[in-house]
Amino acid sequence: MAILVKQEKNAMSGDEAVAYAAKQSDVDVVAAYPITPQTIIVEKFSEYVANGEVETEFVCVESEHSAMAACLSASVTGARTFTATASAGLALMHEMLFVTSGCRAPVVMAVANRALSAPLNIHGDHSDGMAQRDSGWIQLYAENAQEAYDSIIQAFRIAEDVNVLLPVMVGLDGFTLSHTLENVETLPDDAVKKFVGTRRLPNVLTHEGKTVPFKLDPDNPMTMGPIALQNYYFEFKRQQEEAMKNALTVIQQVNDEFAEVSGRKYGNGLVDAYCLEDAEIAAVCLGSTAGTMKTIVDNLRQEGVRAGLLRLRTFRPLPVEEIRSALENVKAIAVMDKSMSFGGNGGAVFHEVRHALYDANVQPLGVNYIYGLGGRDTSPRELRGIYEDLQRILQTKRVEKPIQYLELRE
Amino acid sequence: MTTEEWKFTTKDIAEKPDLFLSGHRACAGCGPATVLRMIMKATRGPTIVTEATGCMEVVSSIYPYTSWAVPWLHTAFETAAANASGIESALKIMKKKGKVKQEHVDVIAIAGDGGTYDIGIQALSGAVERGHDFLFVLYDNEAYMNTGIQRSGGTPHGAATTTSPAGTVIPGKLEYKKPIAEIMVAHEMPYVATASPYYWRDMLTKVRRGLEVEGPAFLHVFAPCPRGWRSDPAKSIEYSKLVVETCVFPLWESINGQCQLSTPSKLIALAPQKKKPVTDYLKGQGRFSHMFKPQGKKLLEEVQRVTDERWQRLLAKCGMAQ
Numbered sequence: 001m002a003i004l005v006k007q008e009k010n011a012m013s014g015d016e017a018v019a020y021a022a023k024q025s026d027v028d029v030v031a032a033y034p035i036t037p038q039t040i041i042v043e044k045f046s047e048y049v050a051n052g053e054v055e056t057e058f059v060c061v062e063s064e065h066s067a068m069a070a071c072l073s074a075s076v077t078g079a080r081t082f083t084a085t086a087s088a089g090l091a092l093m094h095e096m097l098f099v100t101s102g103c104r105a106p107v108v109m110a111v112a113n114r115a116l117s118a119p120l121n122i123h124g125d126h127s128d129g130m131a132q133r134d135s136g137w138i139q140l141y142a143e144n145a146q147e148a149y150d151s152i153i154q155a156f157r158i159a160e161d162v163n164v165l166l167p168v169m170v171g172l173d174g175f176t177l178s179h180t181l182e183n184v185e186t187l188p189d190d191a192v193k194k195f196v197g198t199r200r201l202p203n204v205l206t207h208e209g210k211t212v213p214f215k216l217d218p219d220n221p222m223t224m225g226p227i228a229l230q231n232y233y234f235e236f237k238r239q240q241e242e243a244m245k246n247a248l249t250v251i252q253q254v255n256d257e258f259a260e261v262s263g264r265k266y267g268n269g270l271v272d273a274y275c276l277e278d279a280e281i282a283a284v285c286l287g288s289t290a291g292t293m294k295t296i297v298d299n300l301r302q303e304g305v306r307a308g309l310l311r312l313r314t315f316r317p318l319p320v321e322e323i324r325s326a327l328e329n330v331k332a333i334a335v336m337d338k339s340m341s342f343g344g345n346g347g348a349v350f351h352e353v354r355h356a357l358y359d360a361n362v363q364p365l366g367v368n369y370i371y372g373l374g375g376r377d378t379s380p381r382e383l384r385g386i387y388e389d390l391q392r393i394l395q396t397k398r399v400e401k402p403i404q405y406l407e408l409r410e
Numbered sequence: 411m412t413t414e415e416w417k418f419t420t421k422d423i424a425e426k427p428d429l430f431l432s433g434h435r436a437c438a439g440c441g442p443a444t445v446l447r448m449i450m451k452a453t454r455g456p457t458i459v460t461e462a463t464g465c466m467e468v469v470s471s472i473y474p475y476t477s478w479a480v481p482w483l484h485t486a487f488e489t490a491a492a493n494a495s496g497i498e499s500a501l502k503i504m505k506k507k508g509k510v511k512q513e514h515v516d517v518i519a520i521a522g523d524g525g526t527y528d529i530g531i532q533a534l535s536g537a538v539e540r541g542h543d544f545l546f547v548l549y550d551n552e553a554y555m556n557t558g559i560q561r562s563g564g565t566p567h568g569a570a571t572t573t574s575p576a577g578t579v580i581p582g583k584l585e586y587k588k589p590i591a592e593i594m595v596a597h598e599m600p601y602v603a604t605a606s607p608y609y610w611r612d613m614l615t616k617v618r619r620g621l622e623v624e625g626p627a628f629l630h631v632f633a634p635c636p637r638g639w640r641s642d643p644a645k646s647i648e649y650s651k652l653v654v655e656t657c658v659f660p661l662w663e664s665i666n667g668q669c670q671l672s673t674p675s676k677l678i679a680l681a682p683q684k685k686k687p688v689t690d691y692l693k694g695q696g697r698f699s700h701m702f703k704p705q706g707k708k709l710l711e712e713v714q715r716v717t718d719e720r721w722q723r724l725l726a727k728c729g730m731a732q
């Protein structure tokens with residue numbers, strides 16, 4: 001076991017923790033636009049810039065669309081690049097998210113997950129992130145402010161790995177994490193700097209047979225973001241999918257290496273399995289809800305109920321194998337969605353977890369709980385009710401209502 | 411960065427290797443392709459180009475081929491100026507951190523009228539307001555050509571396009587061309603100019619000035635499109651002369667807000683009898699052909715009237731009111 005570095009305990013909101021992580025990660029360019037509940041990140045970062053605490057070019061752009069375009073362009077010029085957004089801002093970036101992943105630009109972005117209009121709502125849910133799940137970005141969802149801090153640092157390593165070279169978004173639940181003070185242990189600056197290192201550029205072969213770094217460089221002119229037609233486009237997309245597959249390994253490696261420095265580990269980096277070894281019933285969720293759910297599992301365990309929890313820390317790439325092996329022996333599962341997939345017969349997480357279980361030897365019974373939309377409070381009592389439902393399902397071996405809504409007037 | 415004196419003689423130009431190479435897929439007589447090849451002759455050293463979606467992007471970058479001998483980036487239709495912001499910012503900080511070797515790298519953003527007047531204006535306005543050091547080149551072929559000749563904010567009054575067809579009730583585009591260069595001057599930016607490829611030395615000089623100036627520069631280049639204008643491919647350069655001689659597209663530049671006519675237009679201002687009627691320019695272009703039928707007479711008169719008004723306003727701005 002390596003000796004851990006000395007860390008400092010700070011009272012920080014999730015947003016502050018994210019800004020602090022970006023500050024320590026030797027970022028070259030930040031281009032960002034304010035939106036609740038992410039604004040604190042941009043504000044904090046502006047303070048670092050104004051006080052000369054960072055060597056970063058801060059581009060205070062006029063929209064999120066331009067934020068992503070500027071990040072992408074800076075990134076392919078060779079810069080380490082960071083931004084943050086939420087909700088409408090992420091939706092406005094939609095077009096550029098695909099261009100960024102398609103250009104293989106390892107931009108790191110914090111998303112303070114928030115509801116989408118209409119009606120307008122500034123509070124936390126996962127509608128924004130889920131709507132971008134096919135944009136070619138790696139998606140990590142943090143359970144608490146500590147993990148948000150740690151994940152941003154890890155994200156640079158994951159994104160910039162030459163076998164990955166994909167952008168990463170780190171989700172932190174709007175308000176629940178973004179605005180709530182927590183104890184956050186921060187690493188010393190030099191430890192973070194060492195962990196993230198300087199950005200390495202992959203080498204590519206030019207048509208002249210020269211090996212050159214993959215960036216916009218007047219010494220080695222390269223055409224980036226070209227038009228590729230029926231004869232080549234498909235190969236570009238296939239390569240992105242391969243990079244996603246590579247990310248499954250890299251995310252785990254980075255999670256392990258980070259543990260050696262900090263002593264903190266998030267499951268295997270992909271999934272965080274809690275009391276699942278012998279569980280008969282289990283819930284599956286993303287983000288901060290897992291904190292409450294773990295307490296409920298503890299209580300149930302004391303009562304002799306074999307309950308467990310699977311938190312998907314990585315949602316893209318979807319860790320299909322890990323989901324399957326974690327849930328294969330569970331008899332009934334409840335999948336929790338903090339967003340709607342309108343007309344999709346259940347939420348996105350439900351669809352994907354069920355998809356992962358299709359190849360399992362035995363499929364557990366499954367029920368979907370949609371909860372917390374627009375920041376709707378979901379009480380621990382209601383969440384405990386999920387496990388009580390699962391116990392009933394276990395007894396009757398029947399799912400009566402596969403899609404349920406928590407704390408909702410009907 | 412200081413620049414060596416360069417006279418832009420024919421010899422200079424012929425000797426400088428092309429940076430926008432042949433083999434691209436532009437139509438015969440394509441004004442924008444000529445403009446790009448020419449403006450790249452006026453670059454002064456290490457340069458990165460970023461381009462908006464549009465005809466020139468599409469014809470020059472069909473994978474696995476490229477016409478670009480400089481580093482080049484395309485991301486989307488509305489992002490040319492935002493891209494330039496990102497590239498310039500990256501170069502600035504990486505230079506500071508010793509991660510870029512070059513003493514200076516020029517950044518040029520290129521977009522068509524759609525990528526400038528319409529969908530790209532927000533990013534352009536923002537980038538100019540923030541004061542990034544880059545040159546924005548608008549090649550204005552006066553419609554969305556890449557998608558099949560639809561009207562833009564830069565399409566002139568009366569022109570027929572596929573979304574402003576000359577019908578029996580509506581005679582082509584009803585609205586007027588947006589004064590984009592003046593809008594850019596209103597940003598109080600250091601350098602704004604208009605150019606037309608017939609006056610190539612004037613155009614190259616303006617490109618070089620735009621690069622030399624510190625901060626944002628905007629160059630509005632007139633660029634005939636025979637395909638979209640239903641005009642003779644052999645006449646693209648002739649139209650780029652007539653458009654100036656008729657004062658439909660006068661040549662001027664604004665340096666730190668001081669507006670002055672460039673020589674070809676100044677000569678007309680000094681000898682108003684040299685100013686040609688707009689019909690000299692409009693005739694022969696298929697997009698205006700309905701205006702030469704009996705029912706188009708009023709439209710022609712109106713185009714002449716508005717051209718004269720705009721010309722007078724420009725003269726006043728340049729202190730040459732008549």
Ligand SMILES: Cc1ncc(C[n+]2csc(CCOP(=O)(O)OP(=O)(O)O)c2C)c(N)n1
Binds near residue numbers: 466521526553562
């Ligand atoms: C967001 C978005 N909307 C629409 C398009 C379709 N589109 C591509 S190029 C283009 C027109 C380009 O016009 P312009 O900028 O004038 O360049 P030109 O093709 O005339 O050279 C349009 C509408 C697009 N690529 N992206």
Ligand code: SF4
Binds near residue numbers: 435437440466556636
């Ligand atoms: S359509 Fe017009 S602008 Fe496009 S390549 Fe052809 S001539 Fe050039």
Ligand SMILES: [Mg+2]
Binds near residue numbers: 524554555
């Ligand atoms: Mg056009």
